[in-house]
Amino acid sequence: MKKIFLFLIGGTLFVSCSKKLDVAPPNNITDEQIQQLLKSGDEETINTVLGGMANNMPRMLNFQGINLVGGADLRYxxxxxxxxxxxxxxxxxxxxxxxxxxxxxxxxxxxDFISEGTDKNSPYWYYAWNAITTANKMLNYLDDETVGTNAKLKEFKARGLILRAYAYNYLMENYQQAYLQGGKDKLGMPLYDTYLPIQESKARYTADETYAFIKADLNKAIQYFKDAGIGYTSAQNDFDLGVANFILARVSLWTGDWTSVITLTNDILAKYPNLIPxxxxxxxxxxxxxxxxxxxxxxxxxxxxxxxxxxxxxxxxxxxxxxxxxxxxxxxxxxxxxxxxxxxxxxxxxxxxxxxxxxxxxxxxxxxxxxxxxxxxxxxxxxxxxxxxxxxxxxxxxxxxxxxxxxxxxxxxxxxxxxxxxxxxxxxxxxxxxxxxxxxxxxxxxxxxxxxxxxxxxxxxxxxxxxxxxxxxxxxxxxxxxxxxxxxxxxxxxxxxxxxxxxxxxxxxxxxxxxxxxxxxxxxxxxxxxxx
Known part of the structure; x- marks a missing residue:
């Protein structure tokens, strides 16, 4: 079978060289058709349509090529x-x-690395929002109805939720006071849970609302992994239960949820009992x-x-x-x-x-x-x-x-x-x-x-x-x-x-x-x- 190449422009996935995905008009698939293919439950089709995007989610934590920064500048x-x-x-x-x-x-x-106009500031913003947009592009196709009880789609959705949560937490670490040092009563971030090529700008939510959003994404991801039978995998470069628990523990530490930190880290340490010799x-x-x-x-x-x-x-x-x-x-x-x-x-x-x-x-x-x-x-x-x-x-x-x-x-x-x-x-x-x-x-x-x-x-x-x-x-x-x-x-x-x-x-x-x-x-x- 010929390979199927997917790339995203706006909100539509375009497909070339495909006989398997026999849809009209030729050489492109609408968002609705993509979701119908995903709902089919066929794992090969799901991997073909969405696998490339899902596999990119973990790689965003190992990302190179931040917007408006040349490769000669190692700093940013x-x-x-x-x-x-x-x-x-x-x-x-x-x-x-x-x-x-x-x-x-x-x-x-x-x-100066903190003022609004310095080029030492904006790369942190660009990186995090690129990650959020990348996650939302895939999550657009994974509404609850489409995911249903399909284990592969739950795994993919978990990856997107983890990336989005990680990026929002990254923004809060850099662009707001620490939660327990005055940040609790400050503003958080605009919360976007949908990708659209053009959409109305949002105001900043509160810090509490932002952290609730982050934690909800991570808790959903953890549940999706468990539903899909994915625990602590041997692949170090993939999102799994260990990664989700680690990020949630870090967010919980930042917000003073000590009980959750202890529970989550106990789970991690049970799977990783050995330290570097x-x-x-x-x-x-x-x-x-x-x-x-x-x-x-x-x-x-x-x-x-x-x-x-x-x-x-x-x-x-x-x-x-x-x-x-x-x-x-x-x-x-x-x-x-x-x-x-x-x-x-x-x-x-x-x-x-x-x-x-x-x-x-x-x-x-x-x-x-x-x-x-x-x-x-x-x-x-x-x-x-x-x-x-x-x-x-x-x-x-x-x-x-x-x-x-x-x-x-x-x-x-x-x-x-x-x-x-x-x-x-x-x-x-x-x-x-x-x-x-x-x-x-x-x-x-x-x-x-x-x-x-x-x-x-x-x-x-x-x-x-x-x-x-x-x-x-x-x-x-x-x-x-x-x-x-x-x-x-x-x-x-x-x-x-x-x-x-x-x-x-x-x-x-x-x-x-x-x-x-x-x-x-x-x-x-x-x-x-x-x-x-």
């Missing part, structure tokens, strides 16, 4: 670039060892400091195959590599050759226990000249540079010029464990929070050492359970997904680098300026939009 061209910029707008990451004039330098120094936590140097050999095959943050925590990620070839280019000190790009070394703030480094192997994911002292392979250029790699995301080669390659070939992960179970511990601490269950943290600390204790606990971890003495969770979250999720920035918003923690010994920029930055303004384009073209 894809989702990993957006996360990296959030990473360096905090306390825990030092950008370089000297003042730099490369991508990321403005963000590190907090040069010491042998895979960052780079292993099989050479010398002068000529290091760090194979990504041994690094669980670059090779999903040896990382038992990956809930959602992408394999070599499909995975974006921007994160590695900007974080890897041996990359022939901004993270290495251009000296945009991503280093840990000495204040956080000194809080990592000596028996905690995560401390070895950062250089204790500077390394001598490293020779980058293409032109033989040398650089001194400064102290505190991360080895967490380091590799001198690419996956499956013996040529150092191929550095940067790696897998990518977006959600992992250690974060679910930390979300659970925080929910327990926030809800007053101090003993439960400590017990949950002890599982992480035992798993992060150096081989041969006595397992660490919250009571024996030196720098945790005198901390409240919530402060313990906050410290361990900063250590565990260092350099991942902009998490520190978003957590600082949730926890009302301002940036204050003044006492840091190795921060190049000693700025302070208040939580009140961590909320982006609605971009100028939206303000101009939506007469019902209200600015933050």
């Amino acid at each position: 061209y894809d989702v990993q670039g957006l996360d990296i910029m959030r990473n360096i707008e905090g306390n825990d990451i030092v950008f370089g060892s000297t003042n730099l004039n490369i991508f990321g330098a403005d963000e590190y120094r907090f040069i 010491q042998s895979a936590y960052g780079a292993t140097n099989d050479g010398t400091n002068a000529a290091p050999i760090m194979r990504p095959e041994k690094n669980g943050f670059l090779n999903n195959a040896i990382n038992p925590e990956v809930i959602f990620g992408f394999p070599l070839g499909d995975a974006l590599t921007t994160h590695n280019r900007l974080m890897n000190p041996f990359a022939e790009s901004y993270g290495g050759l251009s000296e945009g070394f991503q280093r840990i703030d000495d204040r956080l480094y000194n809080k990592i226990a000596s028996d905690d192997f995560r401390k070895e994911a950062f250089m204790a002292t500077q390394w001598g000249d490293y020779t980058y392979p293409t032109n033989g250029d040398k650089r001194v790699i400064p102290a505190f540079t991360n080895l967490k995301f380091a590799a001198t080669h690419g996956l499956g390659s013996d040529d150092k010029k191929n550095v940067g070939r790696n897998t990518a992960y977006y959600f992992r179970s250690a974060e679910a464990l930390l979300m659970k511990a925080e929910a327990q601490a926030q809800s007053g269950d101090a003993a439960g929070a400590k017990a949950t943290l002890n599982k992480l600390l035992a798993a992060r204790t150096k081989a041969g050492a006595t397992p660490l606990t919250v009571d024996t971890y030196p720098t945790m003495a005198g901390l409240t359970p919530l402060q313990m969770v906050q410290l361990q979250t900063r250590i565990e999720l260092w350099g991942e997904g902009g998490r520190e920035f978003y957590n600082n918003k949730r926890w009302n923690i301002a940036v204050d680098r003044a006492s840091s010994k190795n921060h190049v920029d000693k700025s302070t930055y208040p939580v009140s300026k961590m909320t982006l303004q609605i971009p100028l384009d939206e303000m101009m073209y939506n007469d019902r939009m209200v600015q933050n």
